[in-house]
Amino acid sequence: MEHERCYIYTPPQSEERAAKRRRTDSSNHQAQLSARLDIYRELWAQQEERIHATLEEADRSTLENIVNFISSPSRNHDQGLTCILTGLIIAGPSIASHGPFFDRLGRKIRNETNSAYILLTSGECPNLKSLLKNLIKKVTSRTEDDDDDDIAQGVSSRRGPKVLDFDLQHVQEWQTRNHVEKIVVAVQDSEAFDAGLLAEVIDLFHSWLDRLPFVLLFGIATSAESFEDRLSGRALRYLEGEKFNVTQTDKVIETLFGATVASTDVPLRIGPNLSRRMLDRQKDYVQNVQDLSDGLKYAYMSHFYANCTSIFLKKDITFKELPKEVLEAVRNLPSFRKWVELLLDSRKTQEVRKLLDSDEHLFETVKANVISGQEVLAAVTAAVIVLVRLREALQMTSQVPLSSIWIRAASGELAESPLLRETMLSIKKVSSDKLGQVLASFKAAESIYLPVDISAFQNALEDLLKQKTDSTPLRTQDDVRTNSLRTTVVAQKVELSKHKAALSEQDKLYSELIARLHDDLENYFNGTFIDPKELFLSEILIYDLRSPLTEVFQPKPRFAIERALGSPHDYLGCDCCSAAGDKGAEAALSATQPATAILYQLYLESGSLINVADLWAAFNAITGEEGEDNDHKTMALFQRALAELRYLGFVKPSRKKTDHVTKMLWKGL
Amino acid sequence: MKRKFPDNDTDASTPRKLRTRLEDNPVFDPEFEEEQDVVPEMQTPSRRKRGRPSPELDTPRKSALKARPIPGQETPKSSRRVLFSTPSKSREDDTDGTPTIVRNADRSARRKSARRLIERAINGETSEDDALEEDEALAQQILSDEEEEADGADPKVPKTLYHEEAPIPETPTKRKRGRPKGSGKKQLEKQPSLVPPERLPPHELYFWQNRIGGTKTSNNILSAEVLLNHDEYFETMQSYQDMHDPEKGFLLELHSRAFDQWLFELSQGFNICLYGYGSKRSITEAFTSHLYAHLLSQPAYAGTKKPPKIIVINGYTPNTTLKHILTTLATALLPKGTRLPNQPPSLLKLILDTLTSTPPPHPIPLILNSLDSVPLRKSPTPTLLAQLASHPSINLLCTVDTPLFPLLWDISLRTQYRFLHHDTTTFSPYVAELDAVETVNELLGRSGRRIGGRDGVGFVLRSLPENARSLFRILVTEQLALMLDDMEDPSFDGEPATPRNKSTDAAAQGIEYRVLYHKAVEEFVCSSEVGFRTLLKEFHDHQMVESRKDSGGAERLWVPFRQEELEGLAEDLVGEAF
Structure with missing residues (x-):
């Protein structure tokens, strides 16, 4: 079957038995795994819901605007001035998100308006003819065969003259039957289209506008101006455009992160290292919402697939359904050990003994601690959200996004951090008009439990404001505006002295109020910003392993192949080639290595042009043995190894000299 | 890169330097005498007319080339020497008829100069001629730069100049000529630098190996008998026993432990891409049978005789096209007798529509060996394949062989593919993927x-x-x-x-x-x-x-x-x- 192109798999006869055997021996493990995977499915379904909602929400207003624009009554016909309605959709530079956006747009347009929606991409429309063919095919949703296109189509139509299959007449026929209000033609990647082609299309559509109600939508990755520059004035005159801005991907990603990771009701959290990695990747390389959600999904998958203690994340888990091994595994968790040591330090030996001896006791403890740990993590997240809102309300100059604050909090760096100090200092200086906003923003976040009595503060503030007569806001003693610098010249020396303006009675009261708020908040932040890694059972609650995720999404295939060939022992782990490791490059070339690996290492030593005859000589010197048969064997290996290097793209033929090949890849570049 | 400069220097001002060195460095005198023989040869038109009728010129040169023994070919010095001093030698041929081979054999400058001295002693006339020529040469070299330009216009000179530029850094003569003072020392210093420096960082190694003159290789050729033909190759390979077979078996075993994980990943809507060195056909084969057993145990197949359909595609076979893949898929998916469109895009649309309207009980597994093979790289194929793979009712598990495969797809294709990558290095030979004998023959232009x-x-x-x-x-x-x-x-x-x-x-x-x-x-x-x-x-x-x-x-x-x-x-x- 190996030389067949494609086939449907049929198992060899002896297959059945092996399959059965496998199933029995892993049944116990399998059962537990499927229980864990059930939890995974449940949790991920919630997350997926969130992601979906976020994405829908992100461009809801844009989509609505576009739909309204499309369904707006055609202004053109009655005025005698005919222009094609054109929506310029500024979709931003992250091309990967354009496809899903236009899909969502199409769904919405089809559902909410009586219009046909046709999406064209540059790949399927290299010229006007194929563009029209495509368009017609999509409008009329014909599924006929398109082999012998032009002729067959023409001959079969008996009514009137034959119509070529790129004639918009087809659309008109279809329109007389269906009577749609608008025919929306969306050009997804307008930059990739030839400008001349676009002009032709616009020209053509315009000439049909009296019969077919076209609306054009252009997806633009750059800017409306550059789109305009590409079109000729004549084409532009036929267009009546409106600009729509799509929410940019980085903002979407930020909200997505807020919804899925830095949110209060998430049972399993992605750890700070992983989050940072994923966000950095978004920032530096891809900008792709799907990539982020895939990463999250895979993290969830890995956690539940590989970590057997993750079963404790099940909400109503009972002791009976839990296998013993899981509890044993819990006893081996680093955080369990740390916790036990803490208990021992505080001389709770009885408790420790119980934990070690009684499975049931351990189960109850773990169950309780998982819940409390989740609460602690939720509190941390809540504090982060409070902090972000506080900074927003205070209108702090340096804008730090929620994701980065959350990551700092989750890695335990936020307590005592300059960021927090800076925020607290500016609270001290806040004036009464801003304080109102701050308190209101706290109040607005209902889902977050804040141990500070916001209402009391609000009432106190209102009382103070009532007593005031003038319109100037109240200031605190720390406000810079109450300070002034005074310069005095004493004995030809300038002296600077700080002077505090006298505070009014109300200002003093206000300062006290602020001081109380400050202290309350400070206590709150200091109390909640703990280091989550130190948390008991953090292995269950937080997934922060880099290993499978990075390799799975950002593989290093070149490195893998170079390593396999450069030091095959790393993979093979055999006894014969292992001596190579410590003695350096010279010793590495032992004859026992696979032929391709030997040849590859010789290849590494040579220059950009390689003489195959010399390569053969060197290869033969290393692996060759005496005798006619062995000569053949060595040569066969050499040929195979060289062919493999060619297959992998390391060498290519050179015509510069006879029997020479050109080096293509340098190791480690 | 340093090396380049002295070479160019020499090229630009060859005659002048010769002269200066003549004065400064009498040690090398004999050598220069000979070279001066050359220079006047090229510069005095009268001599050329007399001493170098073109057929004569060609014959010794050719014979010199052909007669050059194999070891001589390895040293670049030889070829250059011969070429450069050809005219003078041809004249010698005229005068005393020294056989070319002998002259090629003893190439050392010292011997030559010694022989020349003897020649002069024996043959007074020629030596006088030589002396005259030397004087003439000196006079000409002292003349202005215009003279040199005139030399450049001489049809013979560019060729020689050109040859000096040829990347032969090791040639001792050149170095001597380029360095008027202490050139001997310099040469000694330079020699070791030709040995590749140890442990260069990768980028430095790249530049080092691509430096001008770095591509010096011997002229050895593989004799036609050495390479095996198909019969010999297969005969030999059949009896060959790889000593690493147990380790390779272990690697396979290791990878097969991940099969259940892969099933889970596929079930979550991802596609899988296997990379790493070695043919991965054995893995995909084992996985296919594992998958088959897994699907058989699913409720959809319990009690029915209908076997699950797994489509296997060998992308490495040279004439695999998208159409084959889609047709196979369509036959598995659609009822028999359905008329299939001929064009792959329409066929794909039909398949995707069918999958959307009547989704199969489980995603259809597609096992694709060598997704990065040449036949599957051509323009519309990756786009359409990605469209196919992005459908939730398709599970794609593919293998890739080349180390730079991620460059084949842009970001939107990669988003569609939704690949999870797994390193599955097997070290197994590419038996089916690759015709070793033919590939090597092609590589060597045979x-x-x-x-x-x-x-x-x-x-x-x-x-x-x-x-x-x-x-x-x-x-x-x-x-x-x-x-x-x-x-x-x-x-x-x-x-x-x-x-x-x-x-x-x-x-x-x-x-x-x-x-x-x-x-x-x-x-x-x-x-x-x-x-x-x-x-x-x-x-x-x-x-x-x-x-x-x-x-x-x-x-x-x-x-x-x-x-x-x-x-x-x-x-x-x-x-x-x-």
Whole structure:
């Protein structure tokens, strides 16, 4: 079957038995795994819901605007001035998100308006003819065969003259039957289209506008101006455009992160290292919402697939359904050990003994601690959200996004951090008009439990404001505006002295109020910003392993192949080639290595042009043995190894000299 | 890179430096005497007229080249030396008839100078002549730069200059000439730097190996008998036992432990991409059977006789197209007798529509070996495959072999593919993916071996009409003539990356289609282009002729044989052996 192109798999006869055997021996493990995977499915379904909602929400207003624009009554016909309605959709530079956006747009347009929606991409429309063919095919949703296109189509139509299959007449026929209000033609990647082609299309559509109600939508990755520059004035005159801005991907990603990771009701959290990695990747390389959600999904998958203690994340888990091994595994968790040591330090030996001896006791403890740990993590997240809102309300100059604050909090760096100090200092200086906003923003976040009595503060503030007569806001003693610098010249020396303006009675009261708020908040932040890694059972609650995720999404295939060939022992782990490791490059070339690996290492030593005859000589010197048969064997290996290097793209033929090949890849570049 | 400068220096001001060194560094005097022999040769027109009639010139040069023994070829010094001093030697040939071979054999400067001294002592006249020439040369070198420019205009000089520029850093003479003072020391210092420095960082190593003059290789060639043909290769390989088989088995076992994980990943809507060194067919095979067993145990198949359908695609087979893949998929998916559209995009649309409207009980598994193979790289295929793979009812597990495969897909394709990558290094040989013998032959430009070499060609020709034989004879002789031209061309010393070598390339590229056609018409082999094409087609079918477009866009034909084999062929053809 190996030389067949494609086939449907049929198992060899002896297959059945092996399959059965496998199933029995892993049944116990399998059962537990499927229980864990059930939890995974449940949790991920919630997350997926969130992601979906976020994405829908992100461009809801844009989509609505576009739909309204499309369904707006055609202004053109009655005025005698005919222009094609054109929506310029500024979709931003992250091309990967354009496809899903236009899909969502199409769904919405089809559902909410009586219009046909046709999406064209540059790949399927290299010229006007194929563009029209495509368009017609999509409008009329014909599924006929398109082999012998032009002729067959023409001959079969008996009514009137034959119509070529790129004639918009087809659309008109279809329109007389269906009577749609608008025919929306969306050009997804307008930059990739030839400008001349676009002009032709616009020209053509315009000439049909009296019969077919076209609306054009252009997806633009750059800017409306550059789109305009590409079109000729004549084409532009036929267009009546409106600009729509799509929410940019980085903002979407930020909200997505807020919804899925830095949110209060998430049972399993992605750890700070992983989050940072994923966000950095978004920032530096891809900008792709799907990539982020895939990463999250895979993290969830890995956690539940590989970590057997993750079963404790099940909400109503009972002791009976839990296998013993899981509890044993819990006893081996680093955080369990740390916790036990803490208990021992505080001389709770009885408790420790119980934990070690009684499975049931351990189960109850773990169950309780998982819940409390989740609460602690939720509190941390809540504090982060409070902090972000506080900074927003205070209108702090340096804008730090929620994701980065959350990551700092989750890695335990936020307590005592300059960021927090800076925020607290500016609270001290806040004036009464801003304080109102701050308190209101706290109040607005209902889902977050804040141990500070916001209402009391609000009432106190209102009382103070009532007593005031003038319109100037109240200031605190720390406000810079109450300070002034005074310069005095004493004995030809300038002296600077700080002077505090006298505070009014109300200002003093206000300062006290602020001081109380400050202290309350400070206590709150200091109390909640703990280091989550130190948390008991953090292995269950937080997934922060880099290993499978990075390799799975950002593989290093070149490195893998170079390593396999450069030091095959790393993979093979055999006894014969292992001596190579410590003695350096010279010793590495032992004859026992696979032929391709030997040849590859010789290849590494040579220059950009390689003489195959010399390569053969060197290869033969290393692996060759005496005798006619062995000569053949060595040569066969050499040929195979060289062919493999060619297959992998390391060498290519050179015509510069006879029997020479050109080096293509340098190791480690 | 440093090395380059002295070379260029020398090139630009060769005569002048010679002179200065003559004065400064008397140690090298004998050597310079000889070189000065050359310089006047090139600069005095009178001498050239007298002493260098062109046929004479060519013969010694050619003989020198051919007679050059193999070890001599390895040292670049030899070829250059010979070339550079050719004129003077040809004159010596005239005067005292020293055999060329002997002179080539003892190349050392000291010996030469000694011999020259003896010659002078014996032959008073010539030495006087030499002395005269030397004076003349000196006088000319003292003259202004315009003189040098005039030298440059001399047709012979650029060639020599050019040869000095050729990347032969090791040549001692050049270094001496470039460095008037302490050149001997310098040379000693430079010698070790030719050994690659230890443990260079990768980028430095790249520049080091790509430096000017770094591509110095020997002229050794593999003799035709060394390479195995298919029969020998397979015979040998069948009896070959790899000592690493247990370890490879272990690697396979290791990878197969991940099968359940892969099933889970596939079930979550991801596609899987396996990379790493070694053929991964054994893995996909094992996984397919694992998957088959897994699907059989699913409720959809419990109690039914209908087997689950897993589609396996071998992307490495040279004529795999998207259409095959889609057709196979369609036959698995659609009821029998459905008329399938011919064009892959419409077919794909039909499949995707069917999958969306009537989703199968489980995603259809697609096992694709070598997704990055050449036939699947062509333009519309990756886009359509990605569309297919992005459908939730399709599970794609594919393997890739090349180390740079991620570059094949842009970000939107990668988003569609939703790949999870797994390193599955197996170290197994690419048995099915790769024809080792043929690949190596192609790599070395010996694809003519494919049809069984000279005998194979003879066999084909015997079964062809007289005209075809004549055409092939013309083709072979023309190609040989081109090759010989190259050989005679003094520049043919195998220096890579030099403009001179364009002619060598041209020979390798073969005869231009038009030229061959006219020759064929002249010899009454054919009367029209149609007939010519028909004859050529036969050769093409038997892979006796290859054609490609050269840089100018003209089609060039060539017979994929090496010179020796061509010569044999030509003999056979002329001798009517066929």
